[in-house]
Amino acid sequence: MPTTNKKKLGPLGAWIGMLLALFATCLASQAHAQTPSPLPEWQYSVGVPLRKLFSPDLPTWEVRVGAAMTVRPRYDGASDYYILGGPSIDVRYKDLAFASTGEGIGFNAIHTERVRAGLAITYDMGRREKKDHDHLAGMGNIGIVPESKIFAEYVVSKEFPLVIRANIRRQLGGSDGWVGDVGAYMPMPGSSEKFFWFLGPTMTFADSRYMQTWFGVNGQQAARSGYAEYHPSGGIKSYGGGVSAIWMFSKHWFATADFGVSALVGDARNSPIVQRSTNLTGDISVNYQF
Template sequence: MLNSRRKRINEVRNKQTGIAAICWVAVAIGGVAALPGTAFAQTPSPLGEWQYSVGIPLQKMWQPTIPDWQLRVGAAASFQPRYEGSDRYHLMAGPSIDVRYKDLFFLSSGEGFGVNFAQGPNWRASLAAVYDLGRRAHDDPQELNGLGNINAAPGLKLSGEYVISKDFPLVLRADVRRYFGGSNGWIGDLGAYMPMPGSTKKFFWFAGP
């Protein structure tokens, strides 16, 4: 009886670890295929804001019971314009940190500090505090001459994600962010992505507009 219980505990642990590894690899690979950064400025980390949550809404489709705590730590890199509209590119690298408590609270280097205030088996809606690193005039002296800097600024983000189905795991995502200071404006994103052929329990890759 004791051996059977230990075996069951190990199976659950291995399953949870496998899913965490899937999401971490998705983040790392997402950095290689990163899209340009947010408008007029840069996100606080190398990846686009949406890439940090890749795989999160899919998790409950295969694991209805979410572990109380999930921690993912890694590194990410992307080759992207110095600012939106720039023809000068640079390599941006840095940490990828993601901490989640149940299906409620999260602290992420990309998603910010927030809460899923509404959720279902295949969707979630969240509100988070975020920040933007801004943009420096010396990023492109010729094109930005006289335009000055855009300073770093805090903001709020409202976002939602919806998974079509387990058989067709297309994730639809939308978010809107309001920054206070810096660019002092609104930024919105619409997107979709899904796992590509060749994805396994230990290796996932995603694609989408």
């Protein structure tokens, strides 16, 4: 196991050294709950771009399976929450391809020591009118749809392991609109060989088609629901952030926990269907790594 000289490197170097040992185990890649919608986007691949920087010799196959539970709002701006349980699956082939319940199915077109970028297919769980009839009556359903995703991640350096991440997604159905995220995260001091955690902010933006589907009220919806017509513009949808943590019980067993907060802004916040502009989300999972 690598060691560090705490007196020479100081607190920053000490926790970077601990992370080096952790990433060398290839456990930093975590699997999450069934849908990638509720948490900040970066939380679904937290630690993945750092693995190659700290441990260049990745195994050919990495397979992790488990069970996860998510607490999430019914939809962006809802005041009602619900619990969703399901499998947690994360499979990776070298530094080339992945299939994950959180990050989707995709491949890394660019995979250098400090850059990871590629394409993926993921999905959005949509919105059901009957799940919040008091506020959505007459608004109709937004169906479960796949999304195509382009993503890129950049690691500043070993000495300052800040990960900067951006993605843009196109919904293939539903709103048929574009939505994306820009964010960053960094491993935090206090990590050890049994526990380490990450913290970072995020911002989400969307085009007018996406905003109209999720936050707007067209003429037909206004006649059925009693809401006044509302036509939001594209732009910044929300600001937020998240915390991700990993506990390792043994060589093969580990648990993850995530917490995220998102605050709607601008035209999204002013939508008549929004009951609460700030939503909290979280998930936990228990996983086995083969």
